[in-house]
Amino acid sequence: MTVISHLVAMAKNRVIGINNDLPWSLPEDLKHFKKYTLDKPIVMGRKTFESIGRPLPQRLNIVISQSVPEIKGAHVFTNIDEAIQFASNYNKNMNFKDEVIVIGGAQIFNETIMQMEKLVLTKVDCEIDGDVYYPRINLNDFSKRNIAYHSKNEENQFDFSIDIYEKN
Numbered sequence: 659m660t661v662i663s664h665l666v667a668m669a670k671n672r673v674i675g676i677n678n679d680l681p682w683s684l685p686e687d688l689k690h691f692k693k694y695t696l697d698k699p700i701v702m703g704r705k706t707f708e709s710i711g712r713p714l715p716q717r718l719n720i721v722i723s724q725s726v727p728e729i730k731g732a733h734v735f736t737n738i739d740e741a742i743q744f745a746s747n748y749n750k751n752m753n754f755k756d757e758v759i760v761i762g763g764a765q766i767f768n769e770t771i772m773q774m775e776k777l778v779l780t781k782v783d784c785e786i787d788g789d790v791y792y793p794r795i796n797l798n799d800f801s802k803r804n805i806a807y808h809s810k811n812e813e814n815q816f817d818f819s820i821d822i823y824e825k826n
């Protein structure tokens with residue numbers, strides 16, 4: 659069975675981005691992002707790809723777009739289901755655990771929320787201005803485990819914790 663995960667960092671007011679960028683500077687969370695995604699397929703919307711600005715190394719980069727037909731270093735799909743199928747086939751061919759990681763943005767999170775069975779959530783301890791939000795979801799059917807807590811410091815603007823929610 660393919661597990662569709664969401665990997666997201668969200669403020670207390672559910673903000674995840676502003677002006678096609680992240681609203682904070684949290685290099686420690688980016689390390690967690692890298693560690694979690696390395697060697698796995700990552701699925702993202704075209705705007706998130708443009709916000710990152712390049713394919714992420716050592717990961718299968720999959721971009722969803724109807725306006726950009728191809729991107730060097732990434733696989734482009736016009737349809738989310740086809741993108742997820744492609745990622746799942748890759749996992750099977752590589753003998754990997756079949757986890758497809760959706761990394762955003764808001765539009766792609768919204769469109770895959772019903773399929774999401776694992777949420778890797780960085781809760782950023784702030785209320786912040788933004789223009790994109792993670793959808794409201796009911797996590798009653800999920801079990802939660804905390805994997806990290808980081809205090810703010812010179813480089814990391816806010817306290818944050820990282821929890822993994824898995825569907826029961």
Ligand SMILES: NC(=O)c1ccc[n+]([C@@H]2O[C@H](COP(=O)([O-])OP(=O)(O)OC[C@H]3O[C@@H](n4cnc5c(N)ncnc54)[C@H](OP(=O)(O)O)[C@@H]3O)[C@@H](O)[C@H]2O)c1
Pocket residue numbers: 665666667668673674675676677678679680702703704705706707709722723724725726735736737738761762763764765766767769790
């Ligand atoms: N905090 C976090 O964890 C996190 C993670 C990721 C992103 N972000 C932030 O989120 C923001 C970007 O999110 P967003 O919602 O604006 O954009 P997005 O979801 O990254 O990308 C939206 C684009 O994806 C394509 N798309 C979406 N659904 C599609 C479908 N069903 N079929 C075909 N193409 C589809 C379209 O591309 P075309 O217009 O090319 O057709 C659409 O314009 C940025 O601020 C970014 O920094 C935050």
